Amino acid sequence: MKIDQNAKYLKSHEWTRKDGDAFVCGISDHAQKALGDIVYVDLPAPGKHYKKGSAFGVIESVKAASDLYMPMSGTIVSSNTDLADHTDIVNKDCYGAGWFIRFTADDPKEWDTLLSPLEYMKVSEKE
């Protein structure tokens, strides 16, 4: 299992990284492996606001559909439109080109409350 040491995590397998004044979010290597081939991604339009823990999108694999959860309260700046026709990018490069959303946080300090790479590794290894 690959872990991005610069990201922080949710138990539900979303990663979040600082990106200038904003944040970028995707799903972990553990999650993409468990889901299998990703075949559909539904992401929000820019300007939408979500509270921490609320569902901002849906990801569907050959096996099942899963909600994507907002790691921090914030407003969508952009979604990764490349994924619409090339969902396999999520499987191939989940911490890079397979990102989902870029957002500005209501409170950037909320990032500090997320799971560290080590904490997330322990959580996901138990699954």
Add this chain to the structure above:
Amino acid sequence: MAPFAGFDMPIQYPTGAIEEHHITRRSVGLFDIDHMGQVSVRGSGADEWLSGLVSSDILSMKNGDAKYALLLNDAGGVIDDLFIYRFPGEWFVVVNAGNRDADAAWFASHMVPGVDLEDVSDATYMIAVQGPKAISLVDAVSGGAAGGLVRFTAGTAAIAGVPCRIGRTGYTGEDGVEVFFPADKAVELWDFLLAEGSRLGIETAPIGLAARDSLRFEAGMPLHGHEITPAINPIEAGFKWACDFSKDFVGKAALERIVQAGSARKLATIEVTGGVPREGYEVQDGAGNRIGEAVCGMFCPTVHKYACNAYVDAAMAKPGTAVAVSIRGVPKPGSTVKRPLYLPTYRR
């Protein structure tokens, strides 16, 4: 791994379901399908007995012929769908794993003197070799046994010294064969075919259940328990072509009544945008009224569509009808389309 009719079977191999699907369409997929059952029918009364139990005209089959047939109950519902091979003095019937017991009970309750029925499933292993290069691969390891067969016929040959029955049949929409051989040679032959593929430079990969499902779905083939069940008849399912009304068979009278009265519902293939339609999802008309339910659905890798099969009100089943599929509670726009989404290569 997933439990499937008493067998532990891989949903996918490390290659991944989508890539496995593409490999089968472009080169060779290897399918470990030992879960399929095989029944051998012999005896002086075998021809008439089996013909009276299945929907297709099998008496016109010559030795070596293979044919699709349905096993129907008295109401015309589909107990199982079968592939029947005719060999000298023997009918070799391939049945679905999950229906072995139901089939056996049905056969037993209709048994007559002069028929010798033997379930040879445990002694028989079954591997399918499917894809545009499957014939080249099998020819190379069998002294040309596959290329000499026309579609829907079978022969015998040795592969790696193992005596095999080889049918030019399959469940993917691609050319290829299904190979039957003694079960104790399973690992040996599986490894041999993969190794020979590699040695000959023919891309060959093992294919799991997920890709097996998307391949057969695109090609318009039914999966028992989904498109067809004991509560679904072949008329509404679109398999009237597999029923020969010029002969007698169990379920024929019911089917004639159904044809006469017309079907209230029909199987429709529906393409959807905005998510993956899956089994159990509600199908709606433009006004949001329920008109049916998906029996299976998925992303289709070759045609690059999201689609499901659903039983809907017959009037709504006509290709080109605007419908919606409720995906996780949200109606997503769709349209009924012509089957198959992918025309099998041997029908072109």
